[in-house]
Amino acid sequence: MTSEIRPKVSRKIKTEDVEKAWQLRLYVAGQTPKSLTAFANLKRICEEHLEGKYRIEVIDLMVNPQLAKGDQILALPTLVRKLPNPVRKIIGDLSNTERVLVGLDIKPLD
Amino acid sequence: MAKLKKPKRAAAELLQKCPTGIKGLDEITGGGLPKGRPTLVCGGTGCGKTLLAMEFLVRGATEFGEPGVFMSFEEKSEELSQNFASLGFDLNDLEARKKLALDYVHVDRSEIEETGAYDLEGLFIRLGYAIDSIGAKRVALDTIETLFSGFADEVILRAELRRLFGFLKDKGVSAVITGEQGEGTLTRFGLEEYVADCVIFLNHKVTEQIATRRLRIVKYRGSAHGTNEYPFMIDEQGFSVMPISSIGLDHAASTERVSTGIPRLDTMLGEKGYFKGSSVLVTGTAGTGKSSMAAHFVDAACRRGERCLYFAFEESRNQIIRNMRSIGIDLEQWVNKGLLEFRNSRPTLYGLEMHLVTMHKAIEGFQPSIVVVDPISNLVAAASDMEVKSMLSRLIDYLKMKGITAFCTDLTSVGGSLERTDVGISSLVDTWISLQIIEGSGERNRGLYVLKSRGMAHSNQVREYCITDTGAQLQDVYIGTGGVLTGAGRVAQEAREAVEILERGQEIERKQRDIERKKALIEAQIAALRVGFEAEKDDLERIIAREKLHQEALAEETRVMARFRKSDDLPAPQGNIIKAGKRGDR
Numbered sequence: 264m265t266s267e268i269r270p271k272v273s274r275k276i277k278t279e280d281v282e283k284a285w286q287l288r289l290y291v292a293g294q295t296p297k298s299l300t301a302f303a304n305l306k307r308i309c310e311e312h313l314e315g316k317y318r319i320e321v322i323d324l325m326v327n328p329q330l331a332k333g334d335q336i337l338a339l340p341t342l343v344r345k346l347p348n349p350v351r352k353i354i355g356d357l358s359n360t361e362r363v364l365v366g367l368d369i370k371p372l373d
Numbered sequence: 374m375a376k377l378k379k380p381k382r383a384a385a386e387l388l389q390k391c392p393t394g395i396k397g398l399d400e401i402t403g404g405g406l407p408k409g410r411p412t413l414v415c416g417g418t419g420c421g422k423t424l425l426a427m428e429f430l431v432r433g434a435t436e437f438g439e440p441g442v443f444m445s446f447e448e449k450s451e452e453l454s455q456n457f458a459s460l461g462f463d464l465n466d467l468e469a470r471k472k473l474a475l476d477y478v479h480v481d482r483s484e485i486e487e488t489g490a491y492d493l494e495g496l497f498i499r500l501g502y503a504i505d506s507i508g509a510k511r512v513a514l515d516t517i518e519t520l521f522s523g524f525a526d527e528v529i530l531r532a533e534l535r536r537l538f539g540f541l542k543d544k545g546v547s548a549v550i551t552g553e554q555g556e557g558t559l560t561r562f563g564l565e566e567y568v569a570d571c572v573i574f575l576n577h578k579v580t581e582q583i584a585t586r587r588l589r590i591v592k593y594r595g596s597a598h599g600t601n602e603y604p605f606m607i608d609e610q611g612f613s614v615m616p617i618s619s620i621g622l623d624h625a626a627s628t629e630r631v632s633t634g635i636p637r638l639d640t641m642l643g644e645k646g647y648f649k650g651s652s653v654l655v656t657g658t659a660g661t662g663k664s665s666m667a668a669h670f671v672d673a674a675c676r677r678g679e680r681c682l683y684f685a686f687e688e689s690r691n692q693i694i695r696n697m698r699s700i701g702i703d704l705e706q707w708v709n710k711g712l713l714e715f716r717n718s719r720p721t722l723y724g725l726e727m728h729l730v731t732m733h734k735a736i737e738g739f740q741p742s743i744v745v746v747d748p749i750s751n752l753v754a755a756a757s758d759m760e761v762k763s764m765l766s767r768l769i770d771y772l773k774m775k776g777i778t779a780f781c782t783d784l785t786s787v788g789g790s791l792e793r794t795d796v797g798i799s800s801l802v803d804t805w806i807s808l809q810i811i812e813g814s815g816e817r818n819r820g821l822y823v824l825k826s827r828g829m830a831h832s833n834q835v836r837e838y839c840i841t842d843t844g845a846q847l848q849d850v851y852i853g854t855g856g857v858l859t860g861a862g863r864v865a866q867e868a869r870e871a872v873e874i875l876e877r878g879q880e881i882e883r884k885q886r887d888i889e890r891k892k893a894l895i896e897a898q899i900a901a902l903r904v905g906f907e908a909e910k911d912d913l914e915r916i917i918a919r920e921k922l923h924q925e926a927l928a929e930e931t932r933v934m935a936r937f938r939k940s941d942d943l944p945a946p947q948g949n950i951i952k953a954g955k956r957g958d959r
Contacts, residue, residue, distance in 0.1 A: 292494045301489075324495060328502035335479040336495035338524070342488075355489035366486030 285309075285317035286346040287367075292339050293325045297356045301340040304357035312369050342367075388595040391439075391511070391547040394432025395425070397614030401599035402590060406571055411538050411548040413568035415559045416575030420586060421607050422551040424460075425575070426513035427453070428611050429549050431462045433511045434472035441511035442474045442503040442546075446519035450475040460611050474503040480523030487525060493533040497540055504544055512541060512548040521562045538567045559591065570594045576602065585724030588614050604726030608734070615730045626650070626828075631743075631778055634673030635666070637836065637847035638806075638821075643829035647804055649742075650776040651827070652769045654799065656783045657808030661819050662838055663782035664688075665845050666808070667745045668697040668704060670780055674743045675707035682741040683715045684732060686751040690715040701843040714739055720751045725764045728752065732768065736777070744772055748782040749798070765798045803827045808838060811850075811859045818859035821847060837863060 289305055291298030302321065309317045324331050324339070334343050338354040344367050353366035364370075390404035399405050406412045406429070414422050423445075430441030445453060453475060454464040467473035476499060504512065517534070524530050541548045550568055552560030559565045565572055572591040577584060587602040605614040630645035639646040647653050653670075655663045671681045685693060693715065694705050707713035716735050720728070736744060746768075752761050765781075772779040781802070799805055804826040811820045819838040823831045836847040837859045851858035851866045858866050 290495065292498060297490055297492070304489075324498045328498045329506075331495050331499040331502065332476060336499070337478060337480065337493055337520075338485075338491045338496075339494040339498075340491065341495065351486075352484050353486040353488050355487050355491040358489035362486055362488040366488060 284347065285313050286320070286344070287317060288320045288322060288334070288343045288345055290322050290324055290331070290334065290336050290339060290341045290343070293323065298340050300356040300358065301342070304360070304363070305342060308357065308360060308363055308369075312364065344368075390596070391433075392437060393429050394436045395428055395612050395614065397603070397605070398588075398612075401603060401614065402571075402593060403596055403598060406547055406549070407593070407596070408547050409542065409545045410570040411541050411550055411568045412571040412573065413550050413552055413560070413564055414573045414575065415552040415554055415564070417554045417577055420575040420577040421605070421612060422575060423448070423515050424607055424612055425573075426515050426549040426551055427457060427462070428460075430473060430511050430513050431457075431464075431467065433547075434467055439510035439547075440472045440474075440507040441513065442476065442500065442507070442509045443513045443515070444476045444478055444500060444503070445515050446478045446480060447516055449477045453477075460609060462611075471507045474507050474509065476500075476503050478519075480519050482523050482525075485523060492529065493520075493537070496533075497537065500537075501540075501544070504546060510546055512544075512546045513551075514548065515551045516553060517550055518552055518560065518562050518564065534564070534567050571596075575605075580724070585726045587726070604724075604730055606727055606730040606734075608731075610734075613730065613734065615726070615733055625776065627776060632673045632677075633666075634669030634671075635845055635847060641823055641832035641834070641836065641847070642804065642826055643831055645829075647778060647826075648828060649778055650773060651803035652773065652779040652781065652801065653804045653806070654781050654783060654802040655806045655808060656785050656799075658785055658810055661808035661810060662840050662845060663784070663808060664693065664747055665697070665700055665702075665840055666806075667747050667780055667782055668693070668700070668702045669845055671704065671707070671713060671743065671745060672697075672702045675704075675710075675712045678712070679742040680739060681707070681713045681743040681745065682735060682739050683713060683745045683747065684735075685715060685717045685747050686720050687748060689717050699842075700840055700845065714741075720753075725752060725760050729764050729768060733771065736772075736775070741777060743778045743780065746779070746781045748784050750784040762798055766801050769798075769801050799824075811837075813859065814862045816860040816862070818863075820850065820859060 287305065287309070289302060291301065305319060309319065322330050324336065330336075334341070334352075340354070340356060342353045342357065342363075344351040344353075351366060351368065353363060357363045389408035390402070390406065391408040392399050392405035393402075414425050416422055427443060430443055433439040433441050443453070448456070450464075457464050464473060464475060468475060478496070478499070500512070503509065517537075520530060520534075521527070550564065552562070552564040554574075555561035555563075559572065559574060569592075571593045574589045574591045576587045576589065578587065579585075586605050586607070588605045589602045590598045590600065603614050605612060627649040629649040630647065631649050632646040633639050633642065655666055657663050667683075671683060674681050683693070688696070690708075694708070697704050704713060708715070714735075716732070718728075718731075723731075732744075732746075749761070749765055752764070769779055781798075783798075805824040807822045807824050809820045809822065811818050819840070821836045821838040823833075825831075835850050835852070837850045839846045839848055848863070851863045
């Protein structure tokens with residue numbers, strides 16, 4: 264699957280060997296305040312809790328609308344946890360960190 | 374969202390319509406759904422919302438060249454394809470030809486964690502993409518209310534729905550949105566609030582265990598529309614609405630006549646039979662031969678090469694064929710030739726409206742020139758009298774409009790008034806024939822009356838209706854001082870009359886012979902008298918001659934004597950004597 268990387272938030276690949284541990288895909292529609300907030304929040308949470316074990320793919324549906332069907336995207340922004348299984352979906356601008364962690368099933372760092 | 378402005382606001386003065394291609398729906402909406410606007414289709418579970426939406430798209434794609442997007446929130450695309458394959462809609466094929474786009478939107482609350490502000494732009498993008506990818510002109514959303522179960526924040530959802538309908542309008546697509554009926558509201562989540570242009574309500578009502586589907590246009594902004602509840606049906610050809618009650622009384626009246634199949638009945642109906650395209654009602658109690666009369670009519674029509682459609686609500690096809698064979702009518706040959714078609718169903722199989730709709734469809738499909746409904750009274754089992762009457766009046770109006778001759782039989786209850794049918798449709802029919810049982814002298818016989826027959830001089834007489842091995846026949850009944858005689862009574866009376874006639878004939882003959890005899894006698898007497906007279910006349914003439922001779926001799930003697938005595942000549946006396954003698958003869 265092709266991914267569209269917007270220049271501002273270039274693809275983050277941390278530590279190639281554990282790349283497969285967390286694959287996150289963020290669906291947005293253009294550079295709206297909501298999508299920017301969502302990306303910033305996601306990045307922050309990942310850095311805090313999944314350092315070096317994650318990969319974020321940002322898909323802009325304005326550019327690739329055909330990709331919305333595959334992951335059953337309705338609401339935007341939507342974050343899809345492709346890996347680890349099972350697939351999980353959370354919507355919103357990810358401003359509620361606690362819910363994001365619950366949604367992604369990430370145990371907060373001790 | 375590239376091609377936003379489509380030429381859709383052009384018709385400011387008149388609302389443009391988008392034909393649905395669904396039988397009947399275009400008639401009651403005056404041409405279709407509002408073009409470029411959303412239409413809400415609401416109703417309870419299983420009332421046909423999805424089907425209506427899908428048929429709108431499929432017909433649009435196949436018949437009007439308008440591709441469509443079906444966005445399903447309930448059924449998966451594969452399920453939809455399977456379900457609609459049974460209706461003859463090949464969704465996969467349409468999809469492959471880019472006439473149709475199916476998009477299944479999966480909404481599952483458990484999979485969605487809300488973590489902050491969001492909107493439904495994803496849905497818009499998907500819809501917009503689907504529309505643009507095939508150039509869709511039509512959209513169906515089935516059932517968008519599922520979103521309410523998927524998202525917790527109703528405020529966002531409502532705002533997004535409002536935006537969605539605006540988006541659809543901006544796209545210029547004609548959309549059908551389905552919604553589940555709620556308690557006391559049209560839709561459970563008040564979708565009607567957003568879709569204000571056209572609302573269609575589907576209803577699936579069960580009365581006395583019989584279900585009838587009905588459709589009603591609740592509102593149609595900017596357009597006149599039928600306001601009634603219209604029955605509709607779903608069958609292997611899809612959705613069809615029957616706007617039958619909208620038919621007026623402006624059908625053409627034919628002067629052509631069709632034979633009843635019973636020669637003497639034709640004679641009773643002004644020598645020629647029924648009017649083509651008229652409605653004929655035959656009423657009678659059980660066993661009076663109503664179906665036989667229908668069979669005669671059908672047989673005669675098929676013989677002329679006309680097509681007949683026979684709706685039987687009492688007997689099966691084979692039973693009718695067998696029974697009619699016993700009176701010498703072979704209906705099977707017409708079935709085999711494709712001129713006759715039977716539609717047999719139990720009245721309680723489905724609601725009255727469904728019957729009507731089924732009959733409509735059958736008539737549209739078969740294009741008959743004669744329709745037989747045998748019997749209409751059985752339909753009462755499916756609904757109340759009032760409903761039956763309204764249904765039949767619509768059926769008859771419809772048949773008249775099509776110029777089809779309707780032949781209905783009606784079973785009247787024993788003891789009921791003659792001038793009354795159980796379903797009270799007598800005022801609707803043109804020709805009304807009543808078959809009655811006439812009881813008397815230990816027999817039940819059938820009598821036939823023509824109660825009325827509009828527009829023709831019909832017989833006012835009662836006929837005896839006999840069902841024989843070679844078909845139904847009409848006989849004169851005996852009407853005399855002893856009352857109406859039928860059956861054996863009539864036969865006996867006829868025999869008596871024959872004897873009387875014979876006797877009277879013999880009497881006349883005898884009298885004539887008397888005259889002859891008397892004449893001969895008199896002539897003989899005359900001859901005898903003449904003979905006697907001739908004889909007497911001869912005698913008399915002989916005497917006269919002798920007397921003459923004697924007289925002449927006497928005169929001669931006198932003359933001789935006188936000459937001898939030298940006396941004067943005496944005048945000859947002989948002339949006087951002869952004259953006197955002649956006078957006496959005559």
